[in-house]
Amino acid sequence: MNVPEELRYATSHEWAKVEEGRARVGITDHAQAELTDVVYVELPTVGDKVDAGAPVAVVESVKAASDIYAPVSGTILEVNSALESDPALVNTDAFGEGWLFVISVDAPEEVDALLTAEGYREQIG
């Protein structure tokens, strides 16, 4: 299973790419493989202020609806509107074109609390 080194991970299977006080967030390759067949993504609204761990998006596969949680506290800066017409990008390119949203990193220490690639690999065993 693909777990890129440069990303940080939440135990709830989101990845975060942190750059210049912003985090780009998606779900991991492992998560998309478990969900399979993503058919709808409900994205947050730009400007929403959310706490780390709060549900901010919903990824619907044929199997189930799954909440996606904010890995850090901040304000939603961008959402991936390409998912509205092509939700399967979450399956085909989980760490790239399948990203969900960008959030400001209001508390940098919350990034340190996320798992490293090694820690996440251990979790999904």
Add this chain to the structure above:
Amino acid sequence: MPVQYTSIMDEHQTVRQSLGVFDISHMGEVFVSGPNAARWLNRLLTNQIEKLSPGEGQYTFLLNEEGGVIDDLLAYQHAPGEYLLVVNASKITEDVAWMEAHLEEGVTLSNRSDDYAALAIQGPNAVAFWESFFTGIALPARNRIATFTHNGTSFFAARTGYTGEDGFELFFPATQGAAIWSALLAQGAPFGLKPCGLGSRDSLRLEMCYPLNGSDLSPERTPLEAGMAFFVDLEKGDFIGKATLEAQKRDGLSVRLVPFKMVGKTPPPRSHYPVVRDGEVVGETTSGGLSPSLGTGIGMVYLPASWAKAGESIEIDIRGRRFPAVIEKKPLYRKQA
């Protein structure tokens, strides 16, 4: 049976286009025999059991005193006075307890659910696969059941299913379960046979609007409300629950189970979502999901019979947002001719 082996989408299309096998060993097999078996079953079940000839089966309902559904099942007649009931896994204990409580002289009941494995083989390649696997043995006609021995294993095979595709269900000793499963998959490869899970079983049956007990059928709803009058014979003698059904037929139904289709791009509906009409919650979805064949969300709901007709608009409340849907006719999916 797992929810999926590879993906619900793939497994669904496998059954629609080639051939899938479902492990339905969890389902219950109850044998009823004796000189009074037919008369007794006719008192317990909604369909006319006397219509069956040896080797024939019918879909039927077991009702409570109020006419609500305890279970939906298939009743097969092996020979005069010998019947096999195939019942839902989650209802084996309840069905058997109900039948035992109503047991009469001249009827023997035998719950053999643990002794039998069962596999459903479904898809357009079913007939060709049968001829290759069971060479020389006749595939029973629609709704019929055959009894035979093949390579030392005794089988019941019924030409039925829950997918809307041609296919058959095999019942055989549970001790042979793993061996038969492996043999089928190995010999089925040229026919595109793949193992399929509970997820595609649900999406396939929902496209056909076949009700699922515990979701679309419940002790609070009658088979008439579920749109299953075809499997209820009100002309035959008395049966448990008949009075309620006669009253519903006389006075008209207050609610009716109808299928619906989402309009435009929406999240897939799922069971227990509120259904809204003119701003008022008028019901709750009993089933829902994405239809892989139609590429849109579909579901079923009990709605007031006065207006719940094909073409009427409703809204489905999905996490607090309302999305448009339209009531449709059954089935939601029709095979291309």
